[in-house]
Amino acid sequence: MEDSIKAFVRFLEGEQNASAETIRNYGSDLRQLSSFLRSMGTDPRLVSADLVTADDIRSYLHWLDRKGEKASSLARKLASIRSFYRFLVRDEIVSNNPADEIRSPKLPKPLPRVLTKDDAGALMEFPEGRSTFSLRDRALLETLYSTGARVSEVVGLDLGDLDDTDAFVRLKGKGRKERMVPIGEMAIRAIRDYRASLPLPLSHGERSAPLFLNHRGGRITTRSVARIVARYSARLTGGAISPHALRHSYATHLLDEGADLRSIQEMLGHASLTTTQKYTHLASDQLAAIYDRAHPRARPSKHALSHKDRESS
Numbered sequence: 001m002e003d004s005i006k007a008f009v010r011f012l013e014g015e016q017n018a019s020a021e022t023i024r025n026y027g028s029d030l031r032q033l034s035s036f037l038r039s040m041g042t043d044p045r046l047v048s049a050d051l052v053t054a055d056d057i058r059s060y061l062h063w064l065d066r067k068g069e070k071a072s073s074l075a076r077k078l079a080s081i082r083s084f085y086r087f088l089v090r091d092e093i094v095s096n097n098p099a100d101e102i103r104s105p106k107l108p109k110p111l112p113r114v115l116t117k118d119d120a121g122a123l124m125e126f127p128e129g130r131s132t133f134s135l136r137d138r139a140l141l142e143t144l145y146s147t148g149a150r151v152s153e154v155v156g157l158d159l160g161d162l163d164d165t166d167a168f169v170r171l172k173g174k175g176r177k178e179r180m181v182p183i184g185e186m187a188i189r190a191i192r193d194y195r196a197s198l199p200l201p202l203s204h205g206e207r208s209a210p211l212f213l214n215h216r217g218g219r220i221t222t223r224s225v226a227r228i229v230a231r232y233s234a235r236l237t238g239g240a241i242s243p244h245a246l247r248h249s250y251a252t253h254l255l256d257e258g259a260d261l262r263s264i265q266e267m268l269g270h271a272s273l274t275t276t277q278k279y280t281h282l283a284s285d286q287l288a289a290i291y292d293r294a295h296p297r298a299r300p301s302k303h304a305l306s307h308k309d310r311e312s313s
Contacts, residue, residue, distance in 0.1 A: 001034045004049040008087050029080035036060045049085075050094045054101040057081060061102070071105040078104055115249040119236050120145055124186070126232040132197045133215075137228050139190040140212060140220075144229070144243055146187035147171065148250035148268055151222045151243040160207025164188045173269040181267050 009027050012018040018026075037047045037056060061074055069077075078099060085097040115123065124145065127138040143154055153171040161170040162183070169183045191211070198213070210219035225243055234240040251264050265273050 001037070001047050001049045001052075002031075004088060004093060005030045005034065005084070007091075007093075008084050011087055025076070026080045026083065029077045030084055032077070033057075033060055033081060036063060049088055052098055054098040057099055057102055061105075071107050074105045075107060078102060113238060113241055113245050113248075114252045115236070115238075115241065115245065117253055119238070120246075120249055120253070123233055123236065126235055130197070132194070132199075135190070135194040135197050136212060137232065139187070139194040140225060140228060141232065141246070142187035142190040143169075143183065144225075144246040145250055146184040147181045148247045148254075149181070150247060150269075151225050153269075154243075155212070155220055155222050155225060157211040158207060159209050159211055162188075162191065162211060164192070171269065177269065179266070179269050 005027065008030070009023060012023050012026060034047060037052065037060070040056075040059070057078075061078065064074055064077065082097065082099040085094060085099050088094040089097055124138065124141050127134045127141065140154065143149065143157075144151070147154075147169055149169075149171050150173070153173060156172050157169065161172075163169065167183055167185065167188060168180045170178055171181055172178050195211075212220045212225075214220045214224060222243075229243045229246070230240040233245075247268070251268060254264050254267075255261070261273060
């Protein structure tokens with residue numbers, strides 16, 4: 001197997017022009033596999049690349065898991081083995097890739113960054129001036145943060161979806177499910193300013209017309225919204241964010257201010273409360289502070305002194 005690994009490393013260096021770090025990682029991962037297989041066999045000389053089975057690779061990954069390797073590390077090592085065997089199949093050294101039968105470990109999805117309330121407020125103010133597109137950008141940012149909508153839902157908004165009298169907006173979510181979500185007065189005001197700035201404002205009768213337009217007068221795209229959010233948020237201390245970070249910030253700030261998870265779930269359009277819980281988190285010190293303020297048994301009453309306290313008083 002060692003000769004096959006050396007041939008693969010030469011392939012990475014010569015034909016693939018891979019970086020030194022990539023070559024080092026691939027080589028290390030494959031030599032670790034080879035070492036594991038030798039330790040499991042009665043005769044170390046019998047370890048050969050064409051004799052390795054999917055069960056051998058599973059045993060190797062299980063061994064790594066028992067050692068406490070992270071899922072990301074297991075996924076990388078499996079990817080190294082897959083690439084190695086693709087090379088061997090290409091050069092007809094082996095007839096099949098045993099790693100193809102193995103599913104990659106499920107990696108946890110990192111939560112997007114949460115803006116502080118001050119940063120969220122500052123972001124809303126970054127689009128300056130009274131040009132149509134500055135007003136549009138501010139209205140977009142306000143709507144994303146005010147409703148917690150997915151970027152696709154904001155892009156899909158029509159004029160008829162906004163009820164600016166009762167301060168609600170109709171969002172078309174996943175699976176064509178619709179929901180009515182409150183929208184703040186500042187977002188409504190920003191939308192009104194933007195729509196009023198258009199050269200040819202649409203009449204209220206054109207309810208199916210897109211709410212947010214691009215430079216050509218058509219419906220704005222999700223990619224354009226992502227660029228707009230990234231451009232303005234790059235001015236924040238923590239750097240640029242995605243539109244999804246505004247959705248996450250919306251949910252976290254609502255929870256921080258006392259909204260219950262069920263209400264947040266409904267506003268976000270989640271089918272499961274478990275999904276909502278992944279979006280909303282508070283630091284342990286914030287949770288402790290809320291508990292201390294809210295629970296009647298969190299702290300002893302100033303009137304309920306202990307026996308020792310009473311003796312000393």
